[in-house]
Ligand SMILES: Cc1ncc(C[n+]2csc(CCOP(=O)(O)OP(=O)(O)O)c2C)c(N)n1
């Protein structure tokens with residue numbers, strides 16, 4: 255056991271860890287304060303290759319890391335101290351696991367002799383995330399463990415990893431080193447070459463097998479009437495290639511809110527509503543082939559259509575192996591980025607243009623939305639459409655759970671350009687949405703809009719502190735319908751139960767909340783005021799809050815009203 259220079263060796267290991275993570279492609283480190291993680295904190299403080307983000311609440315910190323990783327398409331490191339600090343990362347880790355985002359948690363921990371004996375701030379940290387993270391348990395830094403072992407362990411743990419990794423780091427006191435730092439040159443001699451270079455110690459090639467369908471298989475598949483489904487596709491999947499595929503095949507492409515194509519003029523974006531329109535349903539019932547890009551479809555009607563239709567061939571294309579079909583249909587899954595798969599040498603379908611009428615039906619719904627939403631009373635769908643119309647290709651839109659994402663899925667407008675769309679739909683939590691949107695905004699410094707419900711905003715209110723660090727336009731649009739409006743759509747047995755146990759009306763407003771965090775704030779209750787406020791906020795390089803005050807039943811009533819119209823046409 256190392257007894258001398260313990261603090262210095264702790265820091266040396268911390269420095270090796272952070273240097274190797276930076277070499278493995280990590281660009282951001284999110285840190286919360288605490289003593290036991292000091293070797294990691296001090297190492298991160300000197301590590302110039304990593305952008306640092308500090309926040310006091312590990313729960314928001316984890317979600318911010320999630321947003322940074324999603325938007326920057328790279329793993330993000332998180333440093334926390336020991337105890338419940340680690341546990342507060344749990345919701346973000348679950349979401350990252352489910353949606354394949356590599357978060358690398360480095361948790362400071364006590365050495366074995368201080369676990370389970372009443373020592374302060376000590377809990378059982380290994381395996382705390384159960385199956386939601388790959389677990390690495392580092393021993394306390396030890397001069398008898400070669401640095402090569404540490405580096406190669408990290409390379410194997412992080413390389414090609416698409417889900418969270420939890421590296422638990424036990425440190426024995428003292429934690430705070432004295433200057434000058436002890437001489438570790440003999441210890442480091444075996445990694446002298448690594449120290450001169452910038453590459454990771456070990457390199458791993460990617461697992462990509464590149465197995466694609468043969469020309470024959472493609473020709474057989476495109477024979478007949480088919481549908482292309484663009485489900486959840488991260489921006490880097492470049493789903494616009496799927497529009498070209500649809501044109502090449504002559505098959506319709508129907509799009510989910512999370513496909514990056516929901517507003518695309520070449521897509522059938524209004525599929526959720528079309529599936530309750532008799533004429534569109536009858537046409538879609540003729541389809542015999544389907545190819546689904548991605549998974550986690552939002553629309554229950556689209557999920558049911560995929561489940562109930564008797565497909566002759568069902569293909570799914572995913573970037574990595576994952577089970578993403580709750581209907582368990584028999585299928586061929588191909589593992590490839592969506593744009594690569596779309597760019598194969600596809601022949602034209604024998605039934606090209608079989609569903610051309612869908613384009614007209616889709617356009618008719620857009621006209622209906624213009625009349626029934628844009629030109630009607632002020633409301634949530636109207637606000638969401640106004641936001642969606644004002645997006646361009648370098649904008650980012652984070653859409654919160656509950657009604658916001660469903661309203662966007664149902665009623666988004668057809669527009670020439672649109673933002674990169676982000677959601678947290680792995681576990682569909684209403685937690686951490688503010689923090690995740692802040693991470694998305696910081697990663698790319700592009701103008702970012704968050705659309706969030708009032709209960710969701712209250713849930714994550716202290717993440718407004720993270721918003722203060724955003725230096726590009728970040729517009730936080732809170733749709734305040736005084737409670738969980740989504741429960742209006744559920745068959746709760748009576749209104750009293752709905753009010754008392756589900757909606758949780760609170761009568762709260764966000765003005766003082768925004769003021770507490772020093773954020774620009776505006777409250778609006780008309781579309782003209784909203785648009786003026788939103789357009790101004792999008793020109794302001796920093797965070798602002800727009801509270802949209804809407805009546806409790808506006809959105810749910812409008813959903814029902816539009817549904818009854820669609821069913822009759
Ligand atoms: C962490 C978490 N807790 C509870 C839920 C269940 N839930 C789903 S929607 C919702 C209400 C959300 O209200 P709000 O954010 O105001 O959105 P609205 O329904 O009004 O659109 C709740 C509690 C959840 N999804 N995640």
Ligand SMILES: [Mg+2]
Nearest residue numbers: 707708737739
């Ligand atoms: Mg609400």
